[in-house]
Amino acid sequence: MNLAILTGSENAVPTPNGETRDDPAILTARFLEALSEFALRVPSQVDLAILFHQDTGGPSSSSEPILVVGHLPASDGSSLPSRKHPVEIQGQFLGTAIIVSQPPPAAVALLGEFLVDQAIRTAEWKQVEEDLLQDLCESHERLGALDETQVRPFSDTASHLKVIVERAAAITAGLQAILWAEVENQLVAKVHPPELALTPRDPKRGLLGAALNSHQPVVCKSHRVVASSRDAEEIEFAAAQAVLVVPVQTARGQRVVLAFWHDQEVIPFGTAVIKHAQALAHQAAMILENDRLFSESIEAARESERFNQQLDIGSRIQQTLLISATPKNFPGLSIGALALPSQKVDGDFIEYIPQTSACLDLIIGDVMGKGIPAALTGAATKSEFHRALGQLMALDNSRLPRPADVVNAAHRRIVDQLIELDSYITLSYARIDLTRRLLTLVDCGHTGIIHRSASNGSIRVLKGDNVPFGFSPREVYNEVTVELEKGDLLVFFSDGLTEARHPIQGLYGQERFQEWIAHHANLEPNDLVKAIEREIRGYSGENLQDDLTCVAIRILEWVDGEGRDTPAPFRVASWDEVGGDRTSGERIPNSRALVHHFESVSPDDPPPLPRPNSLNQLAAALGGVPDTPPPAWAASPPTVSYEATLPSHYHQLKKVRQLVRDAGAAVHALAGSGSSWDPFRLHEVEIAVNEATTNIIRHAYREATDRHFRIRVDAQPDQVVVRLTDAGDGFQPETVPMPALDGHQIGGMGLYIMRSYLDDLHYERSPEGLNTVVLTRRAMTLPPNDHEF
Secondary structure, three states, X not given: OOOOOOOOOOOOOOOOOOOOOOOHHHHHHHHHHHHHHHHOOOOOOOOEEXXXXXXXXXXXXXXXXXXXXXXXXXXXXXXXXEEEEEEEEOOEEEEEEEEEEOOOOHHHHHHHXXXXXXXXXXXXXXXXXXXXXXXXXXXXXXXXXXXXXXXXXXXXXXHHHHHHHHHHHOOOOOOEEEEEEEEOOEEEEEEOOOOOOXXXXXXXXXXXXXXXXXXXXXXXXXXXXHHHHOOOOOHHHOOOOEEEEEEEEOOOXXXXXXXXXXXXXXXXXXXXXXXXXXXXXXXXXXXXHXXXXXXXXXXXXXXXXXXXXXXXXXXHHHHHHOEOOOOOOOOOEEEEEEEEOOOOOOOEEEEEEEEEOOEEEEEEEEEOOOHHHHHHHHHHHXXXXXXXXXXXXXXXXXXXXXXXXXXXXXXXXXXXXXXXXXXXXXXXXXXXXXXXXXXXEEEEEOOOEEEEOOOOOOEEEEOOOEOOEOOOOOOOOOOEEEEOOOOOEEEEEOHHHHOOEEOOOEEOOHHHHHHHHHHHOOOOHHHHHHHHHHHHHHHHOOOXXXXXXXXXXXXXXXXXXXXXXXXXXXEEOOOXXXXXXXXXXXXXXOHHHHOEEEOOOOOOOOOOOOOOOOHHHHHHHOOOOOOOOOOHHHOXXXXXXXXXXXXXXXXXXXHHHHHHHHHHXXXXXXXXXXXXXXXXXXXXXXXXXXHHHHHHHHHHOOOOOOOXXXXXXXXXXXXXXXXXXXXXXXXXXXXXXXXXXXXXXXXXXHHHHHHHHOOEEEEEEOOOOOEEEEEEEEOXXXXXXXXXX
């Protein structure tokens, strides 16, 4: 075989001494060495010549090859057919291999190309092996330098950072370094030469900003590049001949910059120097981040201590304001109480109001929610009860106000605020009269009272049918009266007791609690409430899911009253007594407030009221005005419409309520001075629309905030019609059961509220998957219609 290898210089195999690892001379030498080894394996009968024209980057790169190895018919081989093959290793173009063969069969030329390709790959692999070996050596040196900074003891963070910067400056002779850290969106020099007066800098400007924004090291290899790239504030680079800026950012966001510069002409920063600098910058960033986290943990601990102190104060305030002291020696009664918050502060409250030495009022309530807001609401509610009681007693000091009057007066004072806060309160107001031997109860959607009879041992739950505080401004609360016997036991409790949850058996439940009371009713009230606590904790575990409030009262003896008289209780007339049928669908709002009878009914009392067909007829039966003819606009009423498309978010409920209020103002304007609209009816529309919108957000869209719904409110002189449209999940109203109004049920009240406050409620789902609910409320001059649900 005749083999020719041509290079562009006499130094065919340059040495790596004094050169960098990616120097073209080294790569060329590795290529020629590999090509020579492969050429020795080619059979001698194959007439093949390979020439190499080296790219020197200068004038000689365009000259002809000057070295020939092998035999060619022509002096330079230019007259023979040849193929040119570029030689490129690790992204660097080294020159061109020229393959010459005689005669020129295709197989021989392909063999030459194969040899060149194999030589290129071999040279690349050898270079990679050399790089890895050198990286391992340098990594070992870097780890040794880092270990030296870690094993040395340091009194503070500044000393540690100073040693790191000293190690960084010692990477090469004459190198200077500064450590910068980002603090409150400014770069602050943590370690720097003392002769430099450095101020905080903008992290987006200059060479430091370029490195931070690109997340890559920035290298300037000449003074000209440095001068054109640096910011005016970067005074440390004023005379620099070379600059290296290494940025680092930790997973928690701590950003650090390690800046190097050299004031004399040096070899540009190589890969080894950059990697060493990155390792030191990472260590500095971790030290700064750990120092910041430690400081934050100390501050958080202090803040937590302050918060716990405030909670302790709030808990003591709650025990003073929300949980009144249990009367220890009230005549004729034995009382035991338990109040355990699920948090340090909660919204359960108890209030004892001794009216006379033989009459005790008890209020036990539960505010929706937890924590300080619920506690404040509970304290305010207690205050309103005392204020209402005081005002009623000032009007008639000769007798005690009825419990129902006290509750209604307190409710009127706070209902608007509760509705505005989207909150409600369940409570029981009970009066124990030991002279009349009666218990009078006003139940506001609470859990009721367990009454255990001493005579026969029977257990029953006493409760009313009113809704909680905050549902409707027009709710009128009524009383339930029960005769008492000596030895009777009364147990007041919150839903935290019956809703205690076992991980397997589920809720504790009221039936289980009644059975438990039946078996432990002989315990004294103080012992009974302690046993209740043990029972609930044993069932659900030590951690309470809800506030646990309980009061047990036993009737010991009767007491002759003194002071003010207590009035005879009254009861609310039934629907039969006013000629109505509750199951017929005829809706007579607040008839309980209009019609009531005392227990002592005289034979001279008028006969029962006829069944009214409208509220005007009911008013006429009670001595009011007769029915009036319809207004002139009834045939073609004017309409004012309000429309909006809103995102499905609870924050939009305020906008929805405002649309209804605007429509209410329009109704009054359209109806004119003769408007029969009651403001409370419009307020009930607002509550119903609020519930319907909440159902769309919570159930139809499953609280997804990227969906939308549409609302349209049509205001007419005689009615308000609201249409809500959404594209969420469908709804089957006929499957929704009637909720239990005993304080146990927290959810599932929305449809009940809407049915109670509207004249028409219609729902349909289109084939396209759109849900539409239409809510209609009419003026009082029109008879109410049956619901469509």
